[in-house]
Amino acid sequence: MGTAEGPRRITLTPAARRVLEAAGRLFYERGIHAVGVDLIAAEAGVTKKTLYDRFGSKEQIVVEYLAARDERWRAFLAPYLDAAGPEPAARVLAVFxxxxxxxxEHGSKGCSMVNAHAEISDPAHP
Known part of the structure; x- marks a missing residue:
């Protein structure tokens, strides 16, 4: 479970990175509930044991997937906000x-966080 600062995160080994890349692609294309750990492991070229050794659960893979997407989005957004300057209206337009x-660049299936919330509405989910 997470803390007040946010969900627990793991250190990514090379195998864990492959799992996360495969899971991210599959979750975004098919939805979180539609993708099982067997498919993620197969796509990542790892065993289910490796997947569970690295992440512990599918829930933790989801946490890592969403946290990584958030980090990528923030890094992508930063130069737009920097270029917009301090005026609020320009900053709002920069987000759009x-x-x-x-x-x-990344696909038009919508926001990963919004899509995940549509599937996982439990506020206790990390």
């Missing part, structure tokens, strides 16, 4: 411009 560019 970044969102358009993100969707063009």
């Amino acid at each position: 411009e970044a969102s358009r560019a993100w969707a063009a």
Whole structure:
């Protein structure tokens, strides 16, 4: 479970990175509930034992997937906000411009966080 600062995170080994990359691709394309750990392990080229050794649960894979997407989005957004300067209206427009560019580059299935919330509405989920 997470802490007041946020969900527990793990250190990613090379195998864990492969799992996370496969899971992220599959979760975004098919949805979290539609993707099982067997498929994630197969796509990542690891055994289920390795997957569970690294993450402990599918729930932790979801946490890592969403945290990684959040970090990627924030890193992508930062230059847009920097270029917009301090004026609030320009900063708001920069978010929309970044969102358009993100969707063009990364796919148009919507926000991973919003999609996850639609599938996992339990507020206790990390």
